[in-house]
Amino acid sequence: MLNFVGAARxxxxxxxxxxxSGERRTPLYGEHEALGARMVDFHGWRMPLDYGSIVxxxxxxxxxxxxxxxxxxxxxxxxxSGAGAFLDHLLTNRIGNLAPGRAxxxxxxxxxxxxxxxxxxxxxxxxxxxxxVNAARREADWAWxxxxxxxxxxxxxxxxxxxxxxxxxxGPRAAAVLDRLSAGAASALGRFRCRTAEVAGRTxxxxxxxxxxEDGFEIYCRPDDAxxxxxxxxxxxxxxxxxPAGLGARDSLRLExxxxxxxxxxxxxxxxxxxxxxxxxxxxxDFVGRDALQRERDAGLPRRVVGLRLVERAVPxxxxxxxxxxxxxxxxxxxxxxxxTLGAAVALALVAAEVSEVGAxxxxxxxxxPVGAEVVPTPFYRREAERSDASHGSAVHEGx
Amino acid sequence: MHPTDRRYTKEHEWIRPEGExxxxxxxxxxxxxxxxxxxxxLPAVGRELRRGEAFGVVESVKSVAxxxxxxxxxxxxxxxxxxxxxxxxxxxxYEEGWMIRIRPSAPGELEELMDGAAYERxxxxxxxx
Numbered sequence: 001m002l003n004f005v006g007a008a009r010x011x012x013x014x015x016x017x018x019x020x021s022g023e024r025r026t027p028l029y030g031e032h033e034a035l036g037a038r039m040v041d042f043h044g045w046r047m048p049l050d051y052g053s054i055v056x057x058x059x060x061x062x063x064x065x066x067x068x069x070x071x072x073x074x075x076x077x078x079x080x081s082g083a084g085a086f087l088d089h090l091l092t093n094r095i096g097n098l099a100p101g102r103a104x105x106x107x108x109x110x111x112x113x114x115x116x117x118x119x120x121x122x123x124x125x126x127x128x129x130x131x132x133v134n135a136a137r138r139e140a141d142w143a144w145x146x147x148x149x150x151x152x153x154x155x156x157x158x159x160x161x162x163x164x165x166x167x168x169x170x171g172p173r174a175a176a177v178l179d180r181l182s183a184g185a186a187s188a189l190g191r192f193r194c195r196t197a198e199v200a201g202r203t204x205x206x207x208x209x210x211x212x213x214e215d216g217f218e219i220y221c222r223p224d225d226a227x228x229x230x231x232x233x234x235x236x237x238x239x240x241x242x243x244p245a246g247l248g249a250r251d252s253l254r255l256e257x258x259x260x261x262x263x264x265x266x267x268x269x270x271x272x273x274x275x276x277x278x279x280x281x282x283x284x285x286d287f288v289g290r291d292a293l294q295r296e297r298d299a300g301l302p303r304r305v306v307g308l309r310l311v312e313r314a315v316p317x318x319x320x321x322x323x324x325x326x327x328x329x330x331x332x333x334x335x336x337x338x339x340x341t342l343g344a345a346v347a348l349a350l351v352a353a354e355v356s357e358v359g360a361x362x363x364x365x366x367x368x369x370p371v372g373a374e375v376v377p378t379p380f381y382r383r384e385a386e387r388s389d390a391s392h393g394s395a396v397h398e399g400x
Numbered sequence: 401m402h403p404t405d406r407r408y409t410k411e412h413e414w415i416r417p418e419g420e421x422x423x424x425x426x427x428x429x430x431x432x433x434x435x436x437x438x439x440x441x442l443p444a445v446g447r448e449l450r451r452g453e454a455f456g457v458v459e460s461v462k463s464v465a466x467x468x469x470x471x472x473x474x475x476x477x478x479x480x481x482x483x484x485x486x487x488x489x490x491x492x493x494y495e496e497g498w499m500i501r502i503r504p505s506a507p508g509e510l511e512e513l514m515d516g517a518a519y520e521r522x523x524x525x526x527x528x529x
Contacts, residue, residue: 053434054461055487211463248435248461311411313449315439315459337461338438367464 002252010109020125026071027165027226035244044138045072047247054248058340061212065171066245067233070218071226073136074161076131076145082154083129087121090288092272092281095136098123103192103209106280107272108141109289113296114268115275116261117141122194122207124307130205130220133165133300134262149289165226169233169242170216170253172383178235182206186217200232211250212258213381256339258307258348258378264318264334265305265348271296274350275305276378279316304356305334307378312368313338321365322349333364346380347373401522402427403494407470407513410522411434412516414494415470415502420523424470425498426458426489429523434460439464439491442499449502456499459490467499471509477501 013037023046032039039215044123048069050057054056060066078087083311086094093106100123117137122130133141142159149157169178178186178199185197185206194207202225210216234244251261260266265275271289272281273296283294310316316336324330331351339346359379363370402408406416412430416423433435433477439459449469456467478500482488489497504510514522 049462053436053490252461313439314484315464317464385448 018216022348026069027223028042028069028071028167028230031230032069037244037246039211042072045135048244048247049073049245050248054246054252055340057245057249058245058252059343060241060243061171061214061245061249062341063172064243065169065173065177065214065216065237065369066107066212066243066249067230067237068168068170068245068247068249069166069230070168070386071165071223072135074133074141075164075168075220076133076142076160077156077160078129078131078145079157079279080127080154081160082152083127086149086155087129088285088287089147091119091121092284092287092289092293093121094211094285095123097119097128101127101193101195102208102290103194104203107266107275107277108144109272109287109293110268111292113271113289113292114271115262115266115270115272116144116268117262118266118272118277120207122205124194124205127287127358132218132220136263138260141351142340150315153222163223164220165223166218167219167226167230167233167355168216168218169237170210170212170214170245171242172215173237173242174214174216174238174310177233177240177242178206181232181236183382187399189217191215193357200229200236202229204229209259210251211259213259213379214253214383215385231390251335252337253338254339255335255346255348256379258380260348261335265350270303270350273297274301274303300354303331303350304353305348305350306356306395307376308333308336308347308349308362308364308373309376309380311372311374312345312366313343314369314371316345316347316349316364316371316373320347321366322351323363323370324355325361325363327363327370330362336364341381345371346376348378402516406494407510407515408519408522409468409470410475410514411468413468413470415510415513417499421476421503422471422473422500422510423498424468424500426493427519428493430465430499431490434458434463434465435490436461437486440479440482440489440499443475443481445475445477446504447475448505449475449525451506458486469502470513471502471504472506473502473504475500476503478509 032048040049084096091106107118155343175187179199197206205220207218320333322331333347336347360375440459451472454466
């Protein structure tokens with residue numbers, strides 16, 4: 001038992017998740033402490049891992065709702081009459097035709113087609129967009145966006161991360177709870193829509209987006225308003241099972257929904273095509289990385305991210321080897337765990353294209369022992385409303 | 401705070417004597433540090449363990465930890481229920497979440513382990529470190 005605390009810390013360091021420098025705190029840090037959260041370093045941020053039980057918080061999000069502090073995410077505003085055209089150049093997905101009040105997910109690639117980050121774009125009004133980027137990529141993204149915008153007239157970019165707090169209320173009860181705090185604004189908002197709204201007397205950007213595979217909302221607010229909003233949402237939802245939820249549940253929820261995490265399924269050497277995000281890459285427009293991605297698609301992808309389901313209970317972890325029936329390494333696990341909803345071990349893995357078809361029999365090497373695994377369709381979990389909606393051929397991607 | 405009917409290791413296992421045999425598990429402090437336990441790997445019945453030998457693995461959502469034998473001996477039973485309900489380790493670390501039953505080869509080894517009060521000091525020192 002000796003090594004448990006050290007083991008987790010060591011894994012984080014090896015994966016580059018901590019940088020050893022001073023920690024940053026969100027405006028909700030005091031709330032987490034008061035709630036008895038287990039705090040961890042996440043890319044230099046001191047964040048709640050859980051408030052007692054990752055699995056309990058995971059289940060609460062699937063059955064009621066969970067409130068997440070995601071203020072560590074980065075925010076960049078892009079303004080001006082050329083903003084839409086600039087974002088079409090910067091991002092793989094088409095943004096120019098995004099209407100005000102709408103949100104869209106997109107990868108952002110380098111000229112070589114490698115992924116710089118994946119992010120959400122909110123079109124706030126005619127000439128104003130908000131990009132929400134991963135905490136781990138805030139500095140790199142800002143440097144990249146600023147440099148790219150340099151050659152554009154009629155485009156202003158601004159890092160507004162430090163002036164923006166964010167929390168996410170995710171789960172089937174989210175709309176009802178937020179409706180009571182927003183005079184019905186929440187349920188009137190369609191999926192992937194955003195608007196300015198009054199929530200608990202505070203002016204916020206309310207968006208019906210998330211990263212859990214559930215219906216839910218992301219709430220962007222002034223840092224000074226974060227504590228009051230956090231308390232109001234928890235108080236309003238307590239009677240119907242709404243709980244605070246940490247990064248542990250956020251990770252297991254997004255894994256069940258097969259949503260990629262930058263640094264695991266995506267990275268500088270993994271293109272959005274390899275990650276299975278081809279539907280968010282519009283090769284019919286010009287953008288940074290387009291030619292490389294076109295070549296990659298034409299040549300055939302050598303590797304793909306697939307879903308695996310293990311035949312027995314064992315815990316597949318990031319970096320574990322994926323083997324073919326002959327015992328040869330054909331890839332690596334990018335994310336994995338025991339799915340609380342399915343009660344089975346599942347993983348996302350980057351594997352050779354030849355073994356990436358659904359039904360392929362592989363194995364994951366768990367602490368030296370090969371455990372049988374099958375390539376299965378993703379997502380591993382689809383919420384009721386999506387399961388019954390035949391128009392959803394694939395996962396609604398909520399990303400970033 | 402810690403049950404007084406058993407002994408403890410620095411690695412946070414407990415061992416409770418029962419006649420010629422003894423039951424082994426992990427402490428409440430250990431399960432709390434680990435968080436939600438999702439998998440427990442236990443040895444085959446009949447295996448001979450040396451004192452301090454790794455005999456199994458406990459995995460939580462976020463971490464992996466080895467289990468070490470508090471004393472040498474022969475494994476006479478393992479908690480089969482943990483295969484399908486590993487969360488018993490969190491819910492009831494001292495009873496329902498037991499891991500192995502062992503027949504100690506040198507009963508004197510047990511006396512060298514910490515009692516509840518000494519273990520409490522050990523936890524305090526570790527938590528404060």
